[in-house]
Every structure is written in structure tokens, then in C-alpha cells.
Amino acid sequence: MPGTACQGDKTILVAQEIFLRFGGLEALHNLSFSIAPRQITSIIGPNGAGKTTLLNAITGVYPLDSGKIFYRGIPISQMKPFQITALGINRTFQQAQLFANMSVLENVMVGMHAKTKAGFLGGLLHPPGERREEMNIREKGESLLSFLGLWPKGAWRPGHLSIGEQKRLEIARALASEPDLLLLDEPVAGLNIRETEAMGELIIRLKEKSQTIILVEHNMHLVMGISDWLIVLHHGAKIGEGRPEEIQKDKRVIEAYLGT
Amino acid sequence: MGTKNKICLLIYALTIFSLPAILRNNYHLMVLNVAALNILVVIGLSLLLGYAGQISLGHAAFFGLGAYLSAIFTTTYSLPLWPTILMAMVITAMIAYLIGIPTLKLEGHYLVMATLGFNVIIYIILIQFEAVTGGPSGFAGIPRLQVGGWTFDSDFKVYFLVWAISIGALLLSLNLIHSRVGRAMAALSHNEIAARCAGIDTEGYKVKIFVLSAILASLAGSLYAHYITFISPGTFSFFYSIQVVTMVLVGGVGSLWGAVLGAILLTILPEVLHAVKEYNVLIYGFILMVVLVFFPRGLFSGIMEVFAQKKTAAPGDSPEPRFSEKRT
Numbered sequence: 001m002p003g004t005a006c007q008g009d010k011t012i013l014v015a016q017e018i019f020l021r022f023g024g025l026e027a028l029h030n031l032s033f034s035i036a037p038r039q040i041t042s043i044i045g046p047n048g049a050g051k052t053t054l055l056n057a058i059t060g061v062y063p064l065d066s067g068k069i070f071y072r073g074i075p076i077s078q079m080k081p082f083q084i085t086a087l088g089i090n091r092t093f094q095q096a097q098l099f100a101n102m103s104v105l106e107n108v109m110v111g112m113h114a115k116t117k118a119g120f121l122g123g124l125l126h127p128p129g130e131r132r133e134e135m136n137i138r139e140k141g142e143s144l145l146s147f148l149g150l151w152p153k154g155a156w157r158p159g160h161l162s163i164g165e166q167k168r169l170e171i172a173r174a175l176a177s178e179p180d181l182l183l184l185d186e187p188v189a190g191l192n193i194r195e196t197e198a199m200g201e202l203i204i205r206l207k208e209k210s211q212t213i214i215l216v217e218h219n220m221h222l223v224m225g226i227s228d229w230l231i232v233l234h235h236g237a238k239i240g241e242g243r244p245e246e247i248q249k250d251k252r253v254i255e256a257y258l259g260t
Numbered sequence: 261m262g263t264k265n266k267i268c269l270l271i272y273a274l275t276i277f278s279l280p281a282i283l284r285n286n287y288h289l290m291v292l293n294v295a296a297l298n299i300l301v302v303i304g305l306s307l308l309l310g311y312a313g314q315i316s317l318g319h320a321a322f323f324g325l326g327a328y329l330s331a332i333f334t335t336t337y338s339l340p341l342w343p344t345i346l347m348a349m350v351i352t353a354m355i356a357y358l359i360g361i362p363t364l365k366l367e368g369h370y371l372v373m374a375t376l377g378f379n380v381i382i383y384i385i386l387i388q389f390e391a392v393t394g395g396p397s398g399f400a401g402i403p404r405l406q407v408g409g410w411t412f413d414s415d416f417k418v419y420f421l422v423w424a425i426s427i428g429a430l431l432l433s434l435n436l437i438h439s440r441v442g443r444a445m446a447a448l449s450h451n452e453i454a455a456r457c458a459g460i461d462t463e464g465y466k467v468k469i470f471v472l473s474a475i476l477a478s479l480a481g482s483l484y485a486h487y488i489t490f491i492s493p494g495t496f497s498f499f500y501s502i503q504v505v506t507m508v509l510v511g512g513v514g515s516l517w518g519a520v521l522g523a524i525l526l527t528i529l530p531e532v533l534h535a536v537k538e539y540n541v542l543i544y545g546f547i548l549m550v551v552l553v554f555f556p557r558g559l560f561s562g563i564m565e566v567f568a569q570k571k572t573a574a575p576g577d578s579p580e581p582r583f584s585e586k587r588t
Contacts, residue, residue: 061457080461082457097451099447099454100450101514113443113458115459123435
């Protein structure tokens with residue numbers, strides 16, 4: 001595959017020569033990479049390197065100008081975000097984008113949308129099948145909240161949670177769709193040391209549950225500590241990739257990012 | 261739907277169905293019958309405005325389509341009443357779908373412009389196609405509502421039918437907002453990008469809610485035509501579209517109970533204000549202004565907040581409750 005460096009025999013996601021422009025600004029430039037399953041791949045780079053733009057491109061929020069992204073061999077670059085979520089990719093945002101008009105539990109329940117079926121007719125009439133599905137959604141939501149330590153606050157409004165809890169709630173919502181590939185956008189931004197450590201442990205626990213993770217993060221201590229593979233971006237282009245210990249020695253990376 | 265909503269609905273239904281025991285005046289019953297029909301239109305609009313975040317200024321056209329389609333097919337072509345009402349709903353749904361598909365895909369308030377234009381077109385058609393619609397003189401001789409051999413030939417009889425349908429529509433809509441679809445709608449109204457990434461087809465949902473609201477308006481229009489037995493284009497002008505949007509705003513966007521309250525109040529208010537003759541429009545406008553200034557989130561929400569503050573008032577209390585309330 002031209003332009004891609006494989007980190008394993010199998011890949012879950014492949015990007016081929018992708019370009020994305022905002023007017024005159026080239027946010028992603030000829031970017032190719034692949035993501036191995038059941039690993040934590042971190043995307044690092046200075047501010048404005050295109051990390052969040054890349055997550056937006058993978059999840060269909062921004063359409064590509066050219067190039068292709070494949071998820072399990074399926075081209076997803078022309079798909080809409082909800083279709084990509086249904087395929088098995090979900091994400092969190094740099095600043096938690098929770099639904100303030102719902103309870104904490106409902107925020108998780110809405111995350112199961114892609115995995116459930118009840119439509120308008122079911123919603124209007126509440127037949128037994130819909131009620132059963134609704135009960136399952138609620139039970140699963142409660143169990144996800146327990147897993148993330150948020151269960152006692154299920155009836156709260158998200159606005160009353162701490163920043164750390166909001167970030168965990170967003171992860172719970174993303175996990176609710178049972179994604180094979182989870183994209184985390186700066187999950188420890190704004191967290192204190194204790195919360196950062198807890199988040200790191202949570203990410204490792206998710207990996208142990210066979211979750212493939214793409215992590216965008218500025219906290220180098222966390223990134224170097226938990227990542228299996230790193231991709232380094234600078235001005236929208238890839239300037240290096242490899243294992244954390246290799247990246248730490250890479251001259252171009254040190255020049256562009258770590259050394260500054 | 262939570263227990264609280266079920267109890268509220270039961271009390272609401274009992275109150276509504278016991279009112280005719282007190283109100284034997286046909287005029288009062290007629291005003292309430294029109295309120296029940298307005299509630300049908302406003303519930304649909306409330307779903308569209310509160311959950312899809314879209315404003316339609318064309319619901320008078322859907323109301324009119326329901327009325328005229330039903331009137332023409334039952335009167336001119338002698339088609340059976342209820343299948344015709346159903347057919348009018350299907351045709352209106354298809355038209356709403358065709359308008360909704362291109363406009364709801366766009367960002368911004370394109371739907372407002374499209375529906376406004378649509379309302380004007382329908383209004384002109386109703387006036388110009390005189391041979392079919394009766395033109396400005398209106399369309400008379402529409403058969404009365406019937407179920408089996410029972411004819412609803414008085415305001416008293418119609419009261420029970422239209423209110424049963426109106427309460428039924430409210431029950432189904434409350435069911436809807438407390439379901440998977442309701443959560444999706446609430447999500448898309450709050451944060452469309454997050455909703456899309458949560459797996460929700462936001463464009464599809466917007467179109468479906470728009471179609472559903474048009475169907476409810478069509479049903480209300482058909483019932484109106486067969487109740488009054490005479491219709492004219494003036495009833496379905498752009499002003500009715502503004503009136504029903506105002507009902508939603510006064511009652512409270514995002515609350516079906518608010519929509520019901522807004523529809524009842526703003527149907528009754530102009531009738532009450534007839535007493536003050538030439539000042540009625542002035543006072544009507546002043547009341548609307550006061551409500552929107554002091555209760556910007558609508559009357560229902562304002563009343564609920566007053567109750568909540570009385571219940572939990574304590575120094576340092578957060579203005580926003582910590583616990584999430586069920587959607588109403």
C-alpha cells in the first residue's frame with residue numbers, strides 16, 4: 001500500500017493520501033496511515049497540526065477533498081457521520097459535547113441509537129417489542145454508567161458533573177454504540193493529575209477489553225505511557241510514526257514538536 | 261412517558277370531558293372545539309420547533325390542504341368520509357416530504373422561506389381554482405362528521421370527538437418524546453454534530469418530524485371542514501401560520517403541555533377580548549408582549565419554574581435543578 005507504514009499484519013482503518021482544505025488552508029496534506037486493531041494509536045503534533053481535523057475527517061464530520069479512508073476494507077470517506085457510527089466507529093470531542101437537555105443516563109441511552117431499531121411508529125404506540133428494547137437500553141446504559149463510575153449520578157443533568165465526569169460520560173455515550181474503533185480527542189484536557197491518571201487507567205482498561213483506540217492528546221507523559229504506536233502530524237502532514245521509544249528519538253519529530 | 265405525565269394526562273382528560281356539564285352554551289363549546297383542532301396543529305409544530313429546531317410558516321397550508329382535499333372529495337366526488345380524511349393526510353404528507361427533503365438538508369432557516377412561499381402558493385390556488393375550490397366565496401355543503409350511522413351534528417357531539425382525537429394525539433406525542441426517537445430528537449435539537457456522531461440521521465429525523473407535523477395539521481383541517489361545513493381561503497392564509505407558531509412560543513418551545521396551554525389560551529383570548537371591542541387587538545398584542553418578556557421560555561415553563569422555586573427555595577440554590585426533569 002503506497003505511503004502507509006503498517007504496524008501489524010492486520011489493520012482496522014486505512015487512510016490513503018487524504019487531503020482536506022479549508023479555503024486556502026491545507027488542514028490535511030497527503031496523509032496516509034493505518035491503524036492496527038486492539039491497540040492504542042496516538043496522534044500527536046503541535047497546535048494546528050490537524051489532529052482534531054483528522055478525527056473529524058474519519059468520522060465524516062468534514063468531507064475529504066481527495067483521498068480515501070477504509071474501515072475494515074469499506075470505503076467510508078463519502079459516508080455520513082451516522083452511517084460511520086453504525087459501522088463501528090465512535091468518538092469523543094475536545095470539549096465534551098453532551099446533551100444538556102437530557103439526564104446523564106439518557107445521554108448514554110442516546111448513544112445506543114445506532115444499535116437499536118424502534119422507529120416513529122414504535123415511539124408513538126409503545127408496542128411490547130419497543131418496551132422490551134427500551135428496557136434493554138436502560139439496563140445497558142446503567143451498566144455503562146457503573147463501569148465508568150457515574151451510576152449514582154444517572155438522574156443528574158450533565159452540567160452538574162465535574163469536567164472529569166463529563167469526559168467519562170462522553171466516553172460512556174461513545175461506548176454505548178459498541179464501537180470497534182474509539183476516537184478520543186484530548187480526553188485529559190482540563191483534568192487534574194489524579195483525574196488524568198484515572199483516565200489513563202480507564203483507557204488501558206478499554207484496550208484490555210479489545211477496544212481499538214485512536215488517541216489525540218497533548219499530555220506527552222500519558223501518550224508515551226499508554227500508546228502502542230504514535231503518528232506525528234505537523235502542518236497537516238505526517239512527519240513520523242513508530243513506537244513511543246522510536247518517536248522520542250526521531251529528529252524531525254524533536255525539531256517540530258518535542259524539542260519546542 | 262413517566263408517571264407524572266400519565267397522571268397529568270388523566271386529569272387533563274377528565275377535566276376536558278367534564279366541561280360540557282358546566283358549559284351548555286354552544287358558542288363556548290364551539291370555541292373549545294376550535295381550540296382542540298388548534299392543539300392538533302400546535303402539537304405537531306411544537307415537535308418541529310422544539311425538537312428539530314425548525315420553524316414552519318406554512319402550517320396553514322397543510323391545515324388548508326386537509327380541509328379542502330377532504331371537502332372536495334367527500335362533497336364533489338361523494339367519497340366516504342374517513343378514508344378521504346386519511347387520503348388527505350397521505351397527500352399532505354407527500355407534499356410535506358417533497359418540501360422537506362431539499363430544505364431541511366440545508367443549514368439555516370430555509371424551511372421558513374420555503375414554507376412561507378408554499379403557504380402563499382396554496383392560498384393563491386385556493387382563490388384561483390374557483391371551479392374546484394369555490395374561490396374566494398368558499399366551499400359550502402361539506403358533509404358533517406359521522407361515525408357508523410351517528411352524525412356529529414351539534415357542537416356538543418363534536419366536542420367529544422375532536423377532544424378525544426386531540427387528547428389521543430397528545431398521548432401519542434408524549435409517547436414519542438419518551439422513546440428512542442424522542443431522545444434522538446432531543447439530541448438533534450441541542451447539538452446536531454454530536455447527535456450525528458452519536459449515530460442519529462439528523463436530516464432524516466428533521467424531515468420525518470416535519471411530515472408528522474404536516475399530517476397532524478391536515479387531520480385538524482379535515483375535521484375543521486367537516487365540523488364547520490363551510491371553508492374559505494381566508495382561514496388558511498399566512499396569518500393562521502403565524503398564529504399557530506405564536507401559540508407554540510407563548511406556551512413554551514420544547515414542551516407539549518406548553519403547546520396545549522398556548523393553543524387553548526390563544527384560541528380563547530381573542531373571544532374574551534371581543535368584550536373590549538376596538539381595543540381587542542391592542543390588548544391581545546400587549547398580553548403576548550408581556551408573556552414573552554416575562555416568560556421567554558414560555559408560559560408553561562414559567563409556571564413550572566415558579567412551582568419549583570416555591571418547593572426548593574433556599575439561599576445559594578442553583579437556578580437550574582441538578583436533577584433532570586422528564587420531557588413534557
